[in-house]
Amino acid sequence: MIPASFDxxxxxxxxxxxxxxxxxxxxVLAGGxxxxxxxxxxxxxxxxxxxxxxxAELKGIDLKGRGARIGAGTSxxxxxDSPELAERYPLIAEATRGIGDVQVxxxxxxxxxxxxxxxxxxMPAVMLALGATFNLRSKGGKRSVAAADFFTGAFTTALASDxxxxxxxxxxxxxxxxxxxxxxxxxxxxxxxxAAAAVxxxxxxxxxxxTLALTGVGDRAYLADASGAVGSHGDDAxxxxxxxxxxxxxxxxxxxxxxxxxRSHLARVVARRAIALALSRxx
Amino acid sequence: MKRxxxxxxxxxxxxxxxxxxxxxxxxxRDDLNLTGTHIGCDxxxxxxxxxxxxxxxxxxxTVLAVQAEGAEITTIEGLAKNGALHPLQNAFWEKHGLQCGxxxxxxxxxxxxxLASNGxxxxxxxxxxxxxxxxxxxxxxxxxxxxxxxxxx
Ligand SMILES: Cc1cc2nc3c(=O)[nH]c(=O)nc-3n(C[C@H](O)[C@H](O)[C@H](O)COP(=O)(O)OP(=O)(O)OC[C@H]3O[C@@H](n4cnc5c(N)ncnc54)[C@H](O)[C@@H]3O)c2cc1C
Ligand code: FES
Ligand code: FES
Numbered sequence: 001m002i003p004a005s006f007d008x009x010x011x012x013x014x015x016x017x018x019x020x021x022x023x024x025x026x027x028v029l030a031g032g033x034x035x036x037x038x039x040x041x042x043x044x045x046x047x048x049x050x051x052x053x054x055x056a057e058l059k060g061i062d063l064k065g066r067g068a069r070i071g072a073g074t075s076x077x078x079x080x081d082s083p084e085l086a087e088r089y090p091l092i093a094e095a096t097r098g099i100g101d102v103q104v105x106x107x108x109x110x111x112x113x114x115x116x117x118x119x120x121x122x123m124p125a126v127m128l129a130l131g132a133t134f135n136l137r138s139k140g141g142k143r144s145v146a147a148a149d150f151f152t153g154a155f156t157t158a159l160a161s162d163x164x165x166x167x168x169x170x171x172x173x174x175x176x177x178x179x180x181x182x183x184x185x186x187x188x189x190x191x192x193x194x195a196a197a198a199v200x201x202x203x204x205x206x207x208x209x210x211t212l213a214l215t216g217v218g219d220r221a222y223l224a225d226a227s228g229a230v231g232s233h234g235d236d237a238x239x240x241x242x243x244x245x246x247x248x249x250x251x252x253x254x255x256x257x258x259x260x261x262x263r264s265h266l267a268r269v270v271a272r273r274a275i276a277l278a279l280s281r282x283x
Numbered sequence: 284m285k286r287x288x289x290x291x292x293x294x295x296x297x298x299x300x301x302x303x304x305x306x307x308x309x310x311x312r313d314d315l316n317l318t319g320t321h322i323g324c325d326x327x328x329x330x331x332x333x334x335x336x337x338x339x340x341x342x343x344x345t346v347l348a349v350q351a352e353g354a355e356i357t358t359i360e361g362l363a364k365n366g367a368l369h370p371l372q373n374a375f376w377e378k379h380g381l382q383c384g385x386x387x388x389x390x391x392x393x394x395x396x397x398l399a400s401n402g403x404x405x406x407x408x409x410x411x412x413x414x415x416x417x418x419x420x421x422x423x424x425x426x427x428x429x430x431x432x433x434x435x436x
Contacts (some may be wrong), residue, residue, distance in 0.1 A: 001325055007284075008303035008349050029350070036345050037327050039304075049303070049352060077339065102393060103330060103416025106339040107346070188328070 003039035007048040014057040014166075018139045020050050022162025028052055030073060030112035033104055058111065058166065061085050066172035072111025072165040077102075079110060089130060089170065090281070091179035091197055093158070095122045098183055100190055111165045117220065119154045119253065120191040124221035126181065128213035129197035133169045138162045144169075151220040174209065177201045178282030182273035183216075184266045186257050191260050192216035194266040198226075198274035202282045205233050210275060217267045218250040226275060234279040243271040288352045301348045308332040308343040310356060319359035319388045321352065323417070330416030333389035334358045340396035342415070347402040359388035364397070371395055371429070380429030380434030382420035390416050394430045403434055 010147065011017035021028060025047030029035055032053070038044040052058060058073030061082050068088060070079070076096050079085060086093035099105055099113075099122050113123045127134075127147040134145050136159060145158045152158060159165065173179070183195035194216045201209040210229050215221040224246040232238035247264045254260035285300045292315060299314045309333070311317045322344055323331035332344040335357040362369035371391045374380065379388045390413060397404055397412035404412070409430050410423070418426060 002306060002309070003304045005302065005304055010349075010352075032347065032350065033345055034387075036306075036347065040325065053350060054353070100395065101330070102412055103333060103340050103342045103415045104327075106396075109392055135426070196356070257415075 001040045001042070003036070003044045004042060006039075006046055008009050008051065009048065009273075010051040011055060014055055014137075014164075017050060017052050017055065017164060018137060018162075020163060021164060022138070022160075023048070026050050028115075028164065030109045031075065031107040031116075032112075033100070033108040034112060034116040035117065052164070063088065064078040070110060070168045070170070072114075072167055073109050074111075076100075076105035076108050076110065076113075089173060089179070091126055091129065091199065093183055094179075095126045095181040095183075095195075095197065098122065098181070098185070098190065101171070110168065114150070115157060115159060115165050115194040117153075117155050117157045118191070119195070119221075120186075120216040121194060122153055122181075122183065122195060122215060123197060125197040125215035127168065128154070128221055128223050129179070129211050130173070131171050131211070133171075135166045135169060136160075136163045137166050138164070139205065142166075147233050148223060151222075154219040154228050174199065176283050177209075178280065180274045180277035180280040180281065182270040184270055184279060184282050194263055194270050196267075196270040196274035198278040200229075200234075200275060200278035200282050202234075202279060207232055207234050207279060212243075212246070212271055212275065214246060214267055214271065217247060217252055219253065222250065224271065226271060229275060234276060239272045239275055243268045243275070248270045288349055290315075290351060290356060291354070293357045299348070303347060303349050305348045306344050307334070307344065307346040307348045307356075309347040309353050311343060311356075317358050317360050321385055321388060323385060323389075328415075328417065329386070330389040330393060330413075331386055333392040333416065335392060335394060335396065338396070338399065340393045340415075345371070357392075359391060362391070369395070371433040373396070374429040374433035374436060375426075378425050378432055380421065380426045380431035386416060386418040386420075390418065390426055394433070397430070398434055404430070406431070 027046035029049040029051045058071045060071045062069040132147040199211040212226040229242035323329035323332035327345045334343045
């Protein structure tokens with residue numbers, strides 16, 4: 001199927017884009033790998049597309065200092081093509097390798113994935129676990145939103161209709177942290193039925209910190225409490241207990257791929273796997 | 284409303300009249316008669332429509348033709364040079380990497396993207412690289428063998 005009719009404008013500069021965004025019926029187009037499929041099914045019928053896909057201002061990875069800044073228009077392929085990024089944040093590379101397929105990763109952008117906020121997409125959980133901050137801009141000004149405040153529901157974020165996600169700022173990872181991504185994928189689409197991103201620190205054999213984020217489980221990616229693992233050695237029983245409540249307070253999604261009960265179970269499984277794997281890489 | 288855009292395909296610049304909603308796959312097939320690029324699904328999953336956009340394997344059913352203005356497009360028709368088949372085309376032939384052939388143009392374009400950055404891929408890397416291309420006939424074994432053989436050709 002082809003999309004319903006719309007008008008198309010290509011932004012020549014960031015300024016150009018900020019002037020054009022926010023007008024009635026305008027939708028931003030980056031890699032188009034979430035938006036175009038939705039338009040083909042007529043689930044989205046924007047009156048006008050503002051193409052930001054060519055803006056050099058939105059591309060690139062800056063690793064100066066101990067953190068990172070990633071342009072919203074950077075493709076998944078470009079993330080994977082940076083060994084420096086993979087070394088500092090192995091979690092990003094591990095999760096990105098599992099997104100769609102080569103063709104999808106060649107076109108899809110990190111900013112598009114975050115702004116789209118599909119409840120089953122991978123990058124939101126990674127950003128939560130790494131404590132990312134999103135820098136937004138409109139014609140009138142700029143503001144920063146923590147990843148933890150950005151995802152507000154299924155396909156909804158803190159972005160206002162006249163705002164663009166410009167880049168993502170990542171803090172330096174905790175010293176000697178281990179990181180891991182564990183996903184239980186829906187085989188045909190590759191999207192997560194449940195996936196977990198974990199960042200773990202330890203001192204000698206004892207876990208000293210765990211940050212855990214889940215995606216695919218509820219209507220949005222979220223930070224889950226696995227602090228019960230702190231102080232343990234990360235043996236099976238300790239991790240089992242630590243992840244027992246990771247879906248507490250979450251309205252777990254049930255669909256043709258997994259019932260509420262099964263998905264809740266998978267959430268605990270991927271959480272435990274991610275923490276155990278991260279622990280094995282810490283130190 | 285239709286607009287005139289310039290598309291650079293296989294090294295030749297074409298001027299075409301398209302609506303913004305026209306998908307690149309359709310324009311290649313219907314306006315430029317480059318029917319080697321196939322359309323096998325509605326869900327961006329099968330990969331039969333894979334072409335190169337600035338050298339990168341891309342599903343042309345999920346790109347608007349207007350988005351491709353200014354980019355270098357290569358289709359399966361652009362691989363053979365001076366009448367000589369591309370090593371991947373030869374290898375698919377030699378190794379029986381196709382049966383009905385519907386998936387083949389997309390498979391070859393994905394494989395060409397892989398070989399451009401990895402001259403001697405392992406079986407696992409090959410399988411990972413064609414994850415976005417579905418084949419209903421071969422069971423993939425001979426496709427992997429063909430790509431491997433092209434890499435060493
Ligand atoms: C076959 C297939 C398989 C896939 N599998 C996976 C998977 O396994 N895991 C996964 O996580 N994703 C998957 N995806 C989705 C893919 O990752 C998306 O391409 C990507 O997440 C969206 O990025 P994009 O640049 O294509 O965004 P677009 O489709 O261009 O835009 C998506 C949305 O974000 C908005 N937007 C884009 N950029 C900005 C910006 N800078 N500021 C404000 N708003 C913006 C757009 O207006 C739109 O609403 C898959 C897609 C396909 C087609
Ligand atoms: S036609 Fe199936 S992915 Fe493009
Ligand atoms: S050869 Fe028939 S689909 Fe692959």
